[in-house]
Amino acid sequence: MSAAGNLPVGLVDAPTARSQGGRRGLAGYLLLLPGALWLLLFFVVPTVTLVATSLYDPSGSLQTGYAMTGHWQNYVDSIRDYLPQIVRSLLYALTATVVCIILGYPLAYAIAFKAGRWKNLMLVAVIAPFFTSFLVRTLSWQYLLGDNEVLVSVLRALHVLGPDGHLLATPFAVVTGLSYNFLPFMVLPLYASLEKVDPRLIEAGADLYAAPFTAFRKITLPLSMPGLVAGTLLTFIPAAGDYINSELLGNPQTRMIGNEIQDLFGAGDYPTAAALSVSLMAAIVLLVFFYVRRAGTEELV
Amino acid sequence: MAEDLTLTSVTKSFGAFTAVDDLDLTVPQGSFFALLGPSGCGKTTTLRMVAGLEEPTSGTIALGDADITRLKPYRRPVNTVFQSYALFPHLTIADNVAFGLRRQGRKDVDARVTEMLELVELVELRKRRPAQLSGGQQQRVALARALINQPKVLLLDEPLGALDLKLRRQMQIELKRIQTEVGLTFVHVTHDQEEAMTMADTVAVMNEGRIEQMGAPEELYEAPATTFVANFLGQSNLVSGKVLGPDGSVLRLDVHGARIDAGTARARVTDGDVWVGVRPEKMQLSDPGEDFRDGDNVLPDGEISDVSFVGVSTQYLVRMRWGQELTAFEQNTGARRRFRVGDKVDLHWNPDHTFLLDASQDASAGAVVEDE
Numbered sequence: 001m002s003a004a005g006n007l008p009v010g011l012v013d014a015p016t017a018r019s020q021g022g023r024r025g026l027a028g029y030l031l032l033l034p035g036a037l038w039l040l041l042f043f044v045v046p047t048v049t050l051v052a053t054s055l056y057d058p059s060g061s062l063q064t065g066y067a068m069t070g071h072w073q074n075y076v077d078s079i080r081d082y083l084p085q086i087v088r089s090l091l092y093a094l095t096a097t098v099v100c101i102i103l104g105y106p107l108a109y110a111i112a113f114k115a116g117r118w119k120n121l122m123l124v125a126v127i128a129p130f131f132t133s134f135l136v137r138t139l140s141w142q143y144l145l146g147d148n149e150v151l152v153s154v155l156r157a158l159h160v161l162g163p164d165g166h167l168l169a170t171p172f173a174v175v176t177g178l179s180y181n182f183l184p185f186m187v188l189p190l191y192a193s194l195e196k197v198d199p200r201l202i203e204a205g206a207d208l209y210a211a212p213f214t215a216f217r218k219i220t221l222p223l224s225m226p227g228l229v230a231g232t233l234l235t236f237i238p239a240a241g242d243y244i245n246s247e248l249l250g251n252p253q254t255r256m257i258g259n260e261i262q263d264l265f266g267a268g269d270y271p272t273a274a275a276l277s278v279s280l281m282a283a284i285v286l287l288v289f290f291y292v293r294r295a296g297t298e299e300l301v
Numbered sequence: 302m303a304e305d306l307t308l309t310s311v312t313k314s315f316g317a318f319t320a321v322d323d324l325d326l327t328v329p330q331g332s333f334f335a336l337l338g339p340s341g342c343g344k345t346t347t348l349r350m351v352a353g354l355e356e357p358t359s360g361t362i363a364l365g366d367a368d369i370t371r372l373k374p375y376r377r378p379v380n381t382v383f384q385s386y387a388l389f390p391h392l393t394i395a396d397n398v399a400f401g402l403r404r405q406g407r408k409d410v411d412a413r414v415t416e417m418l419e420l421v422e423l424v425e426l427r428k429r430r431p432a433q434l435s436g437g438q439q440q441r442v443a444l445a446r447a448l449i450n451q452p453k454v455l456l457l458d459e460p461l462g463a464l465d466l467k468l469r470r471q472m473q474i475e476l477k478r479i480q481t482e483v484g485l486t487f488v489h490v491t492h493d494q495e496e497a498m499t500m501a502d503t504v505a506v507m508n509e510g511r512i513e514q515m516g517a518p519e520e521l522y523e524a525p526a527t528t529f530v531a532n533f534l535g536q537s538n539l540v541s542g543k544v545l546g547p548d549g550s551v552l553r554l555d556v557h558g559a560r561i562d563a564g565t566a567r568a569r570v571t572d573g574d575v576w577v578g579v580r581p582e583k584m585q586l587s588d589p590g591e592d593f594r595d596g597d598n599v600l601p602d603g604e605i606s607d608v609s610f611v612g613v614s615t616q617y618l619v620r621m622r623w624g625q626e627l628t629a630f631e632q633n634t635g636a637r638r639r640f641r642v643g644d645k646v647d648l649h650w651n652p653d654h655t656f657l658l659d660a661s662q663d664a665s666a667g668a669v670v671e672d673e
Contacts, residue, residue: 203354204387206374208446209404215375218400222391 054274062268074275082260082276089256090283092171093240096178100186100235101228103179108190108227109220113199126187138177138248145173145249169251177245182238186231193227194220229295237284304330304365304453306351306486311360313346320346322510324360328454328488328503333480335489335501339533339667343510344490345384348456351488352381364453375404380447381456384463386439388431394418394442395427401450417449420479437468444476448483457489461496473499494534498522506530508667522580524567528658531578533667538584538627540600541660542577544570551652557623561598563655574660583654584629585637586617586646598655600648603627605640615639619646 053066054074060066079086111122129137144151145167155161167173197220205215243258250256257280264273306328313321321343328334336344349355351362353374361370369377380401388397395414402410418424421441431439440460447455457476461469477500480487491497497504498518505515506529514526521534531537542556551562556577563577589601606626607618614630617640621627627648631637640646 198385198387200383200385200387201389203374204381204383204389205400207352207354207379207381208401208450209375210400211373211375214404219389219391 050274051278053270054278056271056274058269058271060271062270066270071271074271075279078272078275079279081272082257085255085257085260086276086280086283088254089240089258089280090287092175092178092246092254092256093236093242095175096182096239097186097232097236099175099179100183101232104183104186104190104231105228108187108194111187111191112194112197123191126184126191129184134181135244135248138181138244141173141177141180141249142168145176168249169254171250171254173249174246174254174256177249178239178242181242181245182235185234185238189230189234190224190227193224193230197223225295229292232291233288237288240284241280304486306330306454306488307363308347308351309361309363311347311350311357311362313343313350313355314358319510321350321357324510324512326505326512326515328486330453330486331484332502333477333487333489333500335491335497335504336507337491337494337497337504337534338507339492342507344492344507345458347507348381348458348488348490351454352379352456353377354381378453379456380450380452381458382440382443382447382460384459386431386443386460388439388442388446390431392430393427394423394429394431394434397431397442398446398449400446405450413449417445420448420482421445436463437472440464440472444479448479448485451483452485454486454488457487459491460489461491461493469496476500498534504534506533508533523654524656525578525658526569527666528576528578528662528664529667531656531658531667532665536581536628536668538579538581539576539658539664540578540621540625540627541664542575542657544572544575544657547571552657554657556600557621559600561600561655562652563657564653566653567656570657570659576658576660576662576664578656578658579650579654581616581628582614582630582632583650584627585649586619586629586631586640587649589645589647591647594649596652597649598652600627603646603648605642605644605646608640608642619648 052068055068055070055072056066056074057069057071058074058077107122107126111119111126115122143149146152147166147168152161152165152167155167156163156165161167201219201223202215205219206212210218240256241258243256243262246254246256246259257276261273261276261280264270264276306326308324308326311321311324311326312319324343324347326347336347338344346355350357353369353372353376357370361368363369364378369379389400392400395418398417399410399414402413407413414427415424418427421444423438423441423445426434426438431442434442440463443460461472461476464472473496476487476489489497489501498521501518503515504518504521506513506521508529514521514530521530525531525534525537528537528539531539540556542554542561545553545555547553547565548562551564552568552571554561554563554575554577561577565571568575586605600621602622603619605617606620607616609616610633611630612633614632617629617631618626619629629648
């Protein structure tokens, strides 16, 4: 917000600005107006509504209406009732994020440094899945991981899976689905960061006695941190709140907090659903805050 | 011989393009050596091969008795000051300078970093990051980062190219001072002939992947071996002539009908058609027929076609009978009269200042690149 507020000062040269101080102030606020309206409509109003809903009297219903009683016990009750799902959501999202880093970093690195004339093709390949609906792509994993399909048959033949072991409707399937769906969100910011790394810096590292892996650890990795942080956030946050993957690829024991919130809203228990949503939001904001502080990206160029 | 850098028939090709062509070069330990040439002459490629960042297509590179041709760059006792400086943007100045020592697992890194930052006068900026420094300061960090490792050879890839003229002059003197102080072998790549001559003990002039001539700056300037060197290093007047024959310690020549002499010391060819070369500051003007100085070479019947006043000197263009324009610089000492456009003049110079080059070479080679 402060950056936007300073903007008009930079746009007008100093002498003009001094003589037309009043107009400059007005112009600044006018320029802010669209953004402020947007934020009000799509951020402030929904958030306030959500928080208000979470404090309604839980004994109400859609038919009889809810009374605003400031019933903060909604939070205590909902967290007590749904703690396993909250923990599971965060764990699944964390696992999926780690998987995305393991798969996505080498891919982004290859596109940025090794792809040569295949670079654009590889980028298109990363983005192409978005041309199809998220739901359809997740459904197709039902098929890929199905009991009668190639993958399961092969794994059974190799005795990796027992004779009646399966992949579908397991935590593995849910995490696989999450990793698959959010992989591009990891690869693209990582690629953007790696692309900007000057290869001459790596040469300079080699000249200064850094063997290839050391040069990666001391130069490439730190310089790609902004991409890694952005990728992690773009993966972890939506994955933690996701319910489609668990719905389509999981079982009743893999339910995530998103599934519960969805069901609660469906069942008309607005206060509990809202309390859970706010709790999840708060938990994520807190985690992200400590993560970004820890990664220290604000110091990077 | 102890730690001399020796390149033996080194060739580097990129596909069909030969960047460095069968190059032989010896850089004595402790010398300040300059590789001078226009862009694309292969000087940077040569440097990168010494650094280990390129592998020669054929030939060997040795440091003392050790063959380092195929040694990985991070195993070579050679460091580089890059043209772009290539400072690590995410590290502080102190960490940039300490980078090489840390990789080698050396002790008392901090003390040595401080010592090195004192040498380049940047101690108070040690906590800054490269982006917060000016070009000249970054250049000094790059130098400190390479020097601190006490390499056997320090490579400098046009390190002053990005600085403005005044700062460049200052850094040239600084670099020369540091080299004398630390006594390391410096190999300096540049396209700036003045920079090469000011700093280096030995200059090698490169063109199209080969060394045209190598020697002390005075030697290269006073007795160029090829037309390329004559034009690239300073300016030259090259006039076609014919050797009539030797006469004692001089060669007698015919230049467009005029009889002139040339000392044998600077004659690369001693018979047949030649390029007769004279540096512009060696030429002096006089009124036609005036008996200027005994024993001088004289080219008569010139007409001044341009005069430019440069401050310390005046530059005259003199059109000769055969249409060629020759250049002469006269020092503005006040002792000699100024000439004007249209004045008829004779050109004089000392026969010992004449150099003779092979007439089959291109007289304009190396001249166009001058003020790139």
